[in-house]
Amino acid sequence: MQHNEEYVLKVLEEGGLITRPQIDSARSVLNGEPGIVDILIDDGVVSDVEVSRTLAAQAHMDWIDISSMVIPPQIINQIRGEDARRFKVIPVAFGDTGLVVAVGNPLDIDTIDSLSFLLQRELELVCTSPQKIRDALIKYYGTADEAADVLQKKIGDDIDLGLEIGDGSEATAIDEADAPIIRLVSMLLIEAHRAGASDIHLEPLDKKFRVRFRIDGVLQEMQAPPKRLQSAIISRLKIMTGSMSIAEKRLPQDGRIQVKIKKKPIDLRVSTIPTNHGEGVVMRLLDKSSLKLGLPELGFFSDDQETFERLIKLPDGILLVTGPTGSGKTTTLYACLNYINKPDRKIITVEEPVEYQMTGINQVQVNSEIGMTFPAALRSILRQAPNIIMIGEIRDLETASIATNASLTGHLVFSTLHTNDAPSAVARLADLGVQPFLVASSVRAIMAQRLIRRLCAHCKQPGELSETELRALQIEPGQLSEAQVMKPVGCERCRQIGYKGRIGIFEIFVINDDVRHMINKRSSTLSLRQRARELGMRTLREDGVRKVLAGLTSAEEVISITVGDVS
Numbered sequence: 001m002q003h004n005e006e007y008v009l010k011v012l013e014e015g016g017l018i019t020r021p022q023i024d025s026a027r028s029v030l031n032g033e034p035g036i037v038d039i040l041i042d043d044g045v046v047s048d049v050e051v052s053r054t055l056a057a058q059a060h061m062d063w064i065d066i067s068s069m070v071i072p073p074q075i076i077n078q079i080r081g082e083d084a085r086r087f088k089v090i091p092v093a094f095g096d097t098g099l100v101v102a103v104g105n106p107l108d109i110d111t112i113d114s115l116s117f118l119l120q121r122e123l124e125l126v127c128t129s130p131q132k133i134r135d136a137l138i139k140y141y142g143t144a145d146e147a148a149d150v151l152q153k154k155i156g157d158d159i160d161l162g163l164e165i166g167d168g169s170e171a172t173a174i175d176e177a178d179a180p181i182i183r184l185v186s187m188l189l190i191e192a193h194r195a196g197a198s199d200i201h202l203e204p205l206d207k208k209f210r211v212r213f214r215i216d217g218v219l220q221e222m223q224a225p226p227k228r229l230q231s232a233i234i235s236r237l238k239i240m241t242g243s244m245s246i247a248e249k250r251l252p253q254d255g256r257i258q259v260k261i262k263k264k265p266i267d268l269r270v271s272t273i274p275t276n277h278g279e280g281v282v283m284r285l286l287d288k289s290s291l292k293l294g295l296p297e298l299g300f301f302s303d304d305q306e307t308f309e310r311l312i313k314l315p316d317g318i319l320l321v322t323g324p325t326g327s328g329k330t331t332t333l334y335a336c337l338n339y340i341n342k343p344d345r346k347i348i349t350v351e352e353p354v355e356y357q358m359t360g361i362n363q364v365q366v367n368s369e370i371g372m373t374f375p376a377a378l379r380s381i382l383r384q385a386p387n388i389i390m391i392g393e394i395r396d397l398e399t400a401s402i403a404t405n406a407s408l409t410g411h412l413v414f415s416t417l418h419t420n421d422a423p424s425a426v427a428r429l430a431d432l433g434v435q436p437f438l439v440a441s442s443v444r445a446i447m448a449q450r451l452i453r454r455l456c457a458h459c460k461q462p463g464e465l466s467e468t469e470l471r472a473l474q475i476e477p478g479q480l481s482e483a484q485v486m487k488p489v490g491c492e493r494c495r496q497i498g499y500k501g502r503i504g505i506f507e508i509f510v511i512n513d514d515v516r517h518m519i520n521k522r523s524s525t526l527s528l529r530q531r532a533r534e535l536g537m538r539t540l541r542e543d544g545v546r547k548v549l550a551g552l553t554s555a556e557e558v559i560s561i562t563v564g565d566v567s
Contacts, residue, residue: 004107008037008055015054017046018386030094048129053353056127063127065134066090068100068496070091073208079119081141087115088129090136093481098122104130139223173269183233184225185240188233189268191222193261195495198285204230204278216453216502217326220495233271234279241270250274269353273502286355298328298335299503301546304538307508308447308482312414314338318355318407320394322419328451328504329368330355333390337361338413350388351378366392378402382411391415397433404434407442421540422448422509423528426519440516450540452547452557455486458480463487469555473545484551488559503552505562510535 009152012018018040026039026174041048046323058062071092077097078091088111098121103112106127116123188211192200197213204210209230211222224337225233238244241255257268267286272279295305311319317335321329334356337347341360352366353376362384364377375398381389382402394415407413419425425446429439454461463485465475488498509532518528536548544558 005037011054011058017050030233038380048131052129054539055106061106061125061127064431066092067132070221072221073237076140083136084141087111088133090133095124098124100126100430102122102126102128104133119459119549122266181236185233185236190261192285200283202281204275204280206277210499216499217451230278234281237270237281249279260496295335298332302362304506304508311445312340314412314444316407316410316412318403318413318442319444320415320417320425320446322417322422322425322446323450327449327468336391345387347388348375348381348384348386351392374399375402382406386413400429400432400434404438404442422446422507424523427525436522440519443511445511446509448540449504451502452505452544452561452563454501454503455488455553456498456500458493459491461489465555473555473558475545479549483549486551488554505540507540510536
């Protein structure tokens with residue numbers, strides 16, 4: 001902070017941030033050379049944030065904290081890396097009249113004018129601290145090693161960078177030229193886990209290498225490594241799987257990476273696909289800790305939990321969990337198996353793929369290439385005399401028929417279907433070719449579910465529902481008397497979003513004698529739904545309303561997730 005230093009010192013002194021003796025002491029150290037402000041900052045007399053805030057106020061300029069921002073690549077690409085470093089600036093947004101640029105020294109007008117001339121465009125200036133500018137230059141324009149440094153600083157020094165890969169047998173020597181890439185990939189995985197991401201998307205585009213994390217079901221763009229590191233990062237990930245070819249870039253490939261982060265086992269399912277600008281990579285993070293989820297953690301209220309516990313303790317029949325991809329069906333099934341996994345019961349699963357390995361359960365991997373299909377696996381496992389069978393998904397008539405017959409011969413069968421609500425599963429089984437009398441006699445219950453984002457417990461605040469929300473959710477004024485309606489705010493723990501984590505909303509359709517009679521008569525889905533409502537079934541939206549009134553989520557979230565629920 002050498003530019004106009006005497007003016008800066010005067011402003012700081014008048015603002016009460018420093019005193020004349022402190023200035024004189026720093027001046028004596030430098031023997032009249034410039035750099036007094038830097039000395040005062042290094043000695044902790046004043047912070048660089050306080051200095052930059054004071055100067056911003058003098059220049060009538062807004063001050064922002066760019067360290068808490070995720071600046072999109074399309075903004076960063078407005079200024080070349082070498083120019084950003086030379087002028088010590090960071091582009092942060094598109095403004096009303098030009099590009100919004102953050103500067104560390106609002107008094108350096110000559111430099112700002114030179115940048116505007118170079119870019120041939122108007123600039124809108126905001127101020128931040130010089131240290132935040134330096135960190136952002138590394139974050140957005142740096143090398144692999146510099147990018148890893150920024151990630152490590154963000155995550156904290158308490159995390160060991162050396163991921164334990166596989167069984168710990170990876171002990172090959174690392175070439176010095178490759179070490180930065182290895183470290184950057186390790187930091188990327190650690191940051192994704194720390195952020196609670198379920199997927200990592202690495203997407204090669206024309207002029208950038210986009211990185212996005214799926215957090216609580218929503219894709220969020222992260223700081224991206226330089227485009228030139230694209231091939232090296234993808235090759236490193238392929239090597240970590242131990243099964244994917246780094247030479248093959250024209251065909252899709254699949255693999256799996258097993259790592260430990262803070263001694264916590266994490267599985268990553270890796271999928272690559274060739275695109276116009278290189279190989280795209282998607283990694284699904286499978287955190288085994290979700291296996292230990294109890295039914296309350298899934299989002300059940302006590303009454304639904306009591307009903308569901310009774311259903312999963314039945315000796316036979318089929319229990320179906322329905323919903324679109326990504327609605328948490330697999331997690332619910334694993335939680336059920338974990339709940340009923342006792343030494344006196346034999347449990348066998350047929351999955352494609354086996355996502356989580358569970359102790360005490362026999363898990364069978366489907367492999368269509370060698371003829372190990374769902375029907376083939378099911379025919380074999382019935383000879384293994386299991387008590388409970390879990391089928392990853394009922395996709396065809398043969399699988400449905402074997403599941404139905406297994407349930408009628410004394411087995412309890414868990415499986416999933418892709419339908420929007422619970423009653424529609426009956427019509428779906430009929431579409432596959434299962435006879436109505438078999439559906440009526442074998443299916444015990446059908447549960448539809450969705451995942452909704454949970455309000456961040458650290459920053460949510462009391463709120464009120466608008467008239468539009470009250471009408472959409474059909475909430476009566478009397479229901480609000482004991483309600484705890486909350487609204488999202490945003491804090492560091494939830495990345496300024498207001499939501500952290502997800503819970504389920506459920507629609508439990510219990511098949512009783514009356515409903516069985518209707519299924520036998522081939523009653524319509526609408527009739528089944530109306531009868532289920534009469535028998536006390538809550539719809540997805542109604543269960544969501546209960547969670548809004550309990551302060552667990554927001555009305556906006558429930559309305560957007562249950563838009564198809566018109567009941």
